[in-house]
Amino acid sequence: MSDPTFSIGTKLRHARKIKGMRLCDLADQVECSEGFLSKLENDRVKPSLQLLHRIVAVLETSISNLFSESNDSIVSRAGTRQVLHTSNIRPGEGVGLETLVSPSAGHLLFGAIHIVRAGGGSSGTIVHEGEELGYVLEGELDLNVDGVEYHLMPGDSFFFPSRMPHGYRNPTDKETRVLWVNTPPTF
Amino acid sequence: MSDPTFSIGTKLRHARKIKGMRLCDLADQVECSEGFLSKLENDRVKPSLQLLHRIVAVLETSISNLFSESNDSIVSRAGTRQVLHTSNIRPGEGVGLETLVSPSAGHLLFGAIHIVRAGGGSSGTIVHEGEELGYVLEGELDLNVDGVEYHLMPGDSFFFPSRMPHGYRNPTDKETRVLWVNTPPTF
DNA sequence: CTTATTGGTCAAGTGACTTGACCAATAAGA
DNA sequence: TCTTATTGGTCAAGTCACTTGACCAATAAG
Numbered sequence: 001m002s003d004p005t006f007s008i009g010t011k012l013r014h015a016r017k018i019k020g021m022r023l024c025d026l027a028d029q030v031e032c033s034e035g036f037l038s039k040l041e042n043d044r045v046k047p048s049l050q051l052l053h054r055i056v057a058v059l060e061t062s063i064s065n066l067f068s069e070s071n072d073s074i075v076s077r078a079g080t081r082q083v084l085h086t087s088n089i090r091p092g093e094g095v096g097l098e099t100l101v102s103p104s105a106g107h108l109l110f111g112a113i114h115i116v117r118a119g120g121g122s123s124g125t126i127v128h129e130g131e132e133l134g135y136v137l138e139g140e141l142d143l144n145v146d147g148v149e150y151h152l153m154p155g156d157s158f159f160f161p162s163r164m165p166h167g168y169r170n171p172t173d174k175e176t177r178v179l180w181v182n183t184p185p186t187f
Numbered sequence: 188m189s190d191p192t193f194s195i196g197t198k199l200r201h202a203r204k205i206k207g208m209r210l211c212d213l214a215d216q217v218e219c220s221e222g223f224l225s226k227l228e229n230d231r232v233k234p235s236l237q238l239l240h241r242i243v244a245v246l247e248t249s250i251s252n253l254f255s256e257s258n259d260s261i262v263s264r265a266g267t268r269q270v271l272h273t274s275n276i277r278p279g280e281g282v283g284l285e286t287l288v289s290p291s292a293g294h295l296l297f298g299a300i301h302i303v304r305a306g307g308g309s310s311g312t313i314v315h316e317g318e319e320l321g322y323v324l325e326g327e328l329d330l331n332v333d334g335v336e337y338h339l340m341p342g343d344s345f346f347f348p349s350r351m352p353h354g355y356r357n358p359t360d361k362e363t364r365v366l367w368v369n370t371p372p373t374f
Numbered sequence: 375c376t377t378a379t380t381g382g383t384c385a386a387g388t389g390a391c392t393t394g395a396c397c398a399a400t401a402a403g404a
Numbered sequence: 405t406c407t408t409a410t411t412g413g414t415c416a417a418g419t420c421a422c423t424t425g426a427c428c429a430a431t432a433a434g
Contacts, residue, residue, distance in 0.1 A: 034384075156262060
């Protein structure tokens with residue numbers, strides 16, 4: 001009822017997974033033993049603050065992030081989300097706004113972002129492992145997956161493995177809003 | 188450009204993961220070797236149709252499902268989704284409709300469903316592994332996670348580990364629509 | 375000056391998956 | 405017909421990432 005959403009160990013493990021590191025990689029960089037990190041992620045030991053500091057530095061998170069009870073971060077409110085990018089990628093390609101739907105950047109098996117694009121906004125083409133799912137909340141979207149073009153309307157959705165080359169654009173001059181979910185690699 | 192979305196091996200692996208089985212479990216039930224299944228899931232061998240038949244039987248999928256090119260199942264259209272439940276759980280609790288947003292039931296690292304609930308519709312409380320994310324598309328939702336009640340409006344979202352006891356209901360007599368994403372256990 | 379406690383190390387163990395050597399049964403070639 | 409491939413597998417050893425338990429130095433407490 002008042003437990004933090006995730007234990008310290010779980011948060012650390014997720015933060016590590018998101019960076020695609022193994023225990024031995026982290027142990028190398030942090031300069032401590034792999035076994036100790038394992039116990040740490042399973043909440044079997046308490047680290048010193050010195051060590052914890054080195055760990056969060058490597059994992060690019062913060063100690064406060066680890067310790068935040070963040071009970072309320074179970075719910076994320078429409079207007080209050082953390083901004084990831086305010087992209088204005090290339091001239092004439094419109095603007096975009098990406099905000100974080102899943103809480104506290106990381107510590108997750110999958111993540112979701114809310115994307116708003118106006119006036120022809122487009123994206124690059126990224127290829128990686130994992131899977132991608134999107135749901136068009138508002139407006140229209142031209143999605144290109146593996147060379148095939150799909151035109152999506154509100155309520156339409158898509159799903160594909162991340163390794164398929166993909167990109168998208170807003171073909172209209174109205175705003176398009178998309179909820180985009182994907183997995184980090186190698187979970 | 189015309190590859191199937193997933194290879195046979197990947198589909199088989201996902202189907203197995205969804206059932207929470209290890210290679211040795213499947214090998215036991217199918218009565219073949221673990222090594223061969225490993226090679227099969229990595230697309231290094233072709234099985235006989237007899238063997239494949241036994242495998243899909245255990246995994247509760249079908250051969251046609253494995254071989255479907257399903258290029259177009261990358262996109263799922265608003266009105267055309269597969270219905271999972273048409274629930275009318277208990278008298279006085281309203282009705283619900285759950286449709287599948289992610290394609291072809293299974294073979295996925297995570298899945299998404301679209302939930303529509305009218306007039307006080309509620310859900311049971313399930314506890315399992317994994318993580319849950321939801322986004323309120325329309326209407327209002329009362330979400331209960333680990334004994335704490337949250338009231339959500341359109342555009343609000345939630346995220347929590349599946350092991351926290353959770354349930355939800357529609358507190359209004361209007362329709363509520365939610366996009367719900369979660370992971371199968373043990374990925 | 376003992377005796378705990380804290381914060382670690384190290385090496386062996388484990389679970390799940392992968393790999394390579396091998397093999398029986400059918401198919402094909404001279 | 406008698407080799408010779410090819411197909412569809414088995415089996416045991418190997419690997420990878422993680423876990424576990426025995427141990428240990430340094431500080432704290434009785």
